[in-house]
Amino acid sequence: MIRIFNHYLHRRTLIQVCFDLGLIVAAVFAVALIQSSNEHMVTFAASYGISLAGGMFVINSASGLYQQSHKRSLTQSCARALFALLIGLPLAYGLFSLMPATASHREVITTTAMLAVGMVMIHRVYAAHAGTQTSGRTKILIFGSGAPALAVSESLRAADPHAQIVGFLPGPNEVDPLVPAHELINTHESLTEAALRLGVDEIVVALTERRGGSMPLRQLLDCKLYGIRVVDLATYFEKTLAQIKVSHVHAGWLIFGDGFNQGMMRSAVKRGFDLVSSVFLLIATLPVMLVTALLIKLESPGALFYTQERVGLNGRTFKVIKFRSMRQDAEKDGRPQWATKNDSRVTRVGNIIRKVRIDELPQLFNVLRGEMSMVGPRPERPFFVDELVANIPYYAVRHSVKPGVTGWAQVRYEYGSTIEDSLEKLQYDLYYVKNHTLFLDLLIMLETVAVVLTGRGAR
Template sequence: MSRRVELSALLLVDALGLGTAWVAFRAACERWDWMAVEPMGVSALAKGSLLALGWITLLAFAGLYADRYARGRFDELVTLLKVVTFGSLVLFFGYYLDRLSPGSARQAVALYGASVLGFVAVGRMVVRGVQKALILRGHGRHRAVVVGWSDRVETLYHDLARYPAAGIELVGAVRLTHDPTPVGVLAMSGASGAGLPPEAGVRVLPSGDALPAGALEVTAAGAPSHAIAELPGLIDRLGVQDVLIALGSEDVDTLDQVLRVCDGRSVSLKLVPDFYAAVGGMARTEHIYGLPLIEVFPEPIPAWEKRTKRIADIVVSALVLLLGAPLWLGLAALVSLTSPGGAIYRQKRVGQGGRTFTIHKYRTMVDGAERETGPVWAASGDSRITPLGRWMRKTRLDEVPQFWDVLRGEMSLVGPRPERPFFVDRLADEIPLYSRRHRVQPGITGLAQVKHGYDTDIEDVRQKLKYDLFYIENLSLQMDAKILLQTIKTTVLGKGQ
């Protein structure tokens, strides 16, 4: 079942369940004279539709429409119970309490809450049951690559075969061996291996039996780094969604390299459980239909905070652009009048998951500033910066067009600043864990910006990375609010760079 079909099915069964619960509640009110009920008509249907929309919004805030691939149904029911309890109490104390007859509130809350919970739960269990049946038949499985020592690769493959409901299809491997044979790239079942440029000394090895037919494998002996360096190529070539790590507790350096090459990519990282002690608080244990795995770098923010953050992004950005439209148009005209060239500067940046997007800014440098030098950071007192541009940088007004990028969903109000692909490639090689910044949406402002300012050299980037990683690991709406207030203060006082 594709993600789109899953989401459509959940929305459909939830709407049907909520509608049925509402009809049952109306019938109970008439039967036991709990509340005056208007005849079924356009007005009643409109109220029922608005009520269902409110419930669906609440379910979305709780993360019940997020990707819960092959997760346990019990956890979903527990989350649903919490949402229904909260929603029922808010609805009755906020709207129905004054309309109910004396003494009927308790029964009404209990009946309506139980109806919503029961009907929605039944619908969702049907969807999950169909989803599981499709997975068992090989449809909609997650494509995975395993990284680990040869014997553990084989063990994990057999474990996956024992738990087909986990929905994980092993399509490739980076196998590390203690055998002294040279590093090699293995293409199985006629796979050409094209697109995986080999390191020096790499040769094609004979087919093994640890992986299913058609899987692509990279094998290394004595030089794990060479094989692990090929992992991004395997991920892109095979359309991988999960990277399973089967290492030993002593392989800290190897694990670090795997995390570095995968960091910022749109894949989930899961460890074989006995490696838990080496990763400490960075991991979260989970059981996927009986298969114990440990998720590394889980979602840094709860679902409801993530939704609230996005709504705040949209509301604030729309208000800033609409209410300040005359000022922004005037500022654009000033940029064009005070120096040759367009008012808006467009540039490619790297965003969440390593995806490239186009960022918009007011132009603060002379037109074609990097035509001869290529990509370079702005330095203190940079002669390429125009007089108006220098003032806009101090007040951070040059960033205003990025509110449009926030509305488009490419950026957030708060997050690590996006960097250009040229610098990302260089910095990812020079600075460990640099790509971890791409776990979240980039922002117009961020903790590193209010604490450190603009980048001028590699050392600035190293220092700002500390703030970015701290922000990601402690991400919350409260922290976003503090950063926004500090940014407003910087803008008003003109303390930017």
């Protein structure tokens, strides 16, 4: 994993992105260099190639082609690649058609650019389903053999197929290992000896008991001095799952660790980004909003918009604005209810606009008014917030930033309707509050497009 602007990315993903973008630029540059002796024209064509590469990065990211693929079928990958191809090919043709008509070999360069886009799509499908090479896998030693060690192994195998767990080394005070015997490492070896013999890249400290001399600090320091990464449980889950696991974190880790930067500069940049993006989206989606408003009025009587009190920054309440997607009497008993799957209160039009998140578009007015941000934790109702704060540790931390139209939890976890679901989403929200930057906001907005296109998690 590589940390970029406080956010962890898989090294493999970065390599894949660089390969795809480099393929397009290199193909266009090479053909322009071969076909034309005019240095100015070669530079001109290369600049178009860089623009196309940037556009394809946005398209591929929005199509979900750079997301983890081990849970995706070949058919799903092909469908995403086809969608990206249907946008990428016209983009390549239109972009290179802007070259001067007098440019030599313009047609050849344009054809090359379109072929490069096709090759990138083939590579995206191949890379998503090609077998993992053992030589390129990260070797991880888990220091511990109890319940925390099992949690690490299960999450790692589910989240990162390119990681290789070389074994478990029981701690000094762990006498009843829970992991299979064949995965245990010889306890006659020291931690340093085992790590060097196995050639591990990383050690995850997942001890059941960390008191009474069970933490060999000198050996851990030696491993670090040998170039082996050493991480604790909280850092491991933050890095691998992009979550802050409430069950494995303590207040000291949150207080003395890095992150949670809420400075004036960050707030100003975020507000500027919110204003620009919300105005752009309002203009771009105005026809969709007008059609939606008409359909809502034609289907059922009642208000066009639905306003509801939500909890925002620093616990202050505000009125969130959405398109009405439920019957007018959805809560006729006056008691708040979680939305559920196949909710009978949802209208036919409401069911459609919820799947593609059109009902959320009026929240852009909340963004313009400064009550919400484009990216942040989902705003909840005061009734549910009181219940969640009483039952979930650190829940109130999510109110230290503005709530968002979309967010890290929204793109990583499906819609939840229980306290357990809220706990899972909180762990993503805590990660966002701790590590939020403009870079992460842009990634979340790109992933939101992929979520909208697939309809994942809608209710």
